[in-house]
Amino acid sequence: MFGLIDGNNFYVSCERAFDPTLIGKPVIVLSNNDGCAIARSAESKALGIKMGEVWHLSKRKPEYRNVIAKSSNYALYGDMSRRVFEVLSDHFQRVEPYSIDEMFLDLTQFARVDYCRRVRDSVRQITKIPTCIGIGPTKTLAKLANKHAKGGPTGVSDFSDLDARRQGFAEMPIGEIWGVGGASQTKLNNLGIHTVEQFAALPSASVRKLMTVTGQRTHAELNGVSCMPLTLAPDQKQTVAVTRMFGRPVETWEDMREALAAHAARAAEKCRKHGLVANAMQVFFHTHPHNGDPWYHGQRSFEIEPTADSFAIIGQAVAAGRSMWKPNTRYAKAGVILLDLQAEADAPRDLLPTVDPIKSEKLMTALDSVNAKFGRGTLRPGGIRPVKPWSTRANNRSPRFTTRFTELMEVRA
């Protein structure tokens, strides 16, 4: 039996955990660069704020005047996610962190609903995060039960029983099913299939014809046949992407060079963290697609000597950027993507490498350990300034309450 627990409006709940002035108020959290609403408190949803709403376009609406918009604080959300995971690990043999705010639970041999209610209370007390739990014999059913729990009073829904499930299915639209996307929804709606009940009753063969094997798997899971086991670690990464919208347009090569270098350095660091090397990379930058500026999109993909060395990757990224740089242009976004990743041990060795592998490894290990100890960006390759004029906008980020001694929650005595 599976459980799926998720944090209610997770990012907003993380903010509220440390700031009582946000309780009961309409709060939203904005995406990178303070762009769109990516988390909304119940009060904000009630005001009609939509997921992904572009905040600078709508914040002047009179009905939104009391809305508190926070910049995203991923250092905080990541640590709170860890805390939720740790609490769950005290109660369940196996916990699969599926996303920052959702975890699958192994519910084998438990008195389920009561136990889950107690776990939910414990998560609430320890991490301050309110949650909902769905229970089902498959992951897809646990996910659906979790959606069902959102509407209910207890925060826990159990779809392990066939009759309980049937009742829930009757009024749930197919869009609520995990893995049924927009395209499949349209196809099914055109055939007159709108509810989960109708979809579950379809013959398996026609689902396969309509939605391929993936759809058929979802359909089987809805009917209680488990096709997806718990997985405890993510699959090996295939790519590492570091792409950012700029806080303000970048117009000089100096700023662009620096941005590419910073993105390349971060991508290389991520790569090393997983013990991987890249065999190819992609570098791109482009103008803003919607602000009226002329569209320019520079992009290059090319093979590189297998490496995760920051300096080698920065050098290649900057050279590629230089080759497609067009002056007198206002750039809105740039990115560096490392491709064809493989384990460092499996990478082919060049007979005459341009980077001394032993020296490089020592230097990169030193770089990573200093940055791990003293904070990201303490040691950085030359050419990346500590304060970046092009860097992401985050005008209303709360302190990193749980990870920095300089930013702790203040208590008045």
Added chain:
Amino acid sequence: MSERAYRGDETTGFQSPAQDHIEGVPDLAELLELRRPQRYAVRVKGEGLRKRGIHGGDILVVTTDAPPITGKVCVAFLHGDVVLAVLMEKDGQWWLEPSNQTPQPLSDDTEVWAMIAALVRTDV
């Protein structure tokens, strides 16, 4: 920074008799249990609890799953403020006693956020 980290083990002349006994510095995060999910660190502002040995600027390590105990100091959400207060139980009713306010009964608008477990002072 030196070329390499020397931990008391790898010597160049005489072999270090300590090489199998290297332990490193004691880990305060371990002692204070900072990795446990119920542990949070907070910073004291103000001198209202000096008589309890708590000074402004101190770091308090608090626990969010400890039971409330009468007479103990807690971190509380009180009408939108984050405050330190002494917890008191009288005739079945719990009260918060902040240092410079009158006692407040625990109600819907107040929350005991955590109980204090340890104190760290770096400027003694």
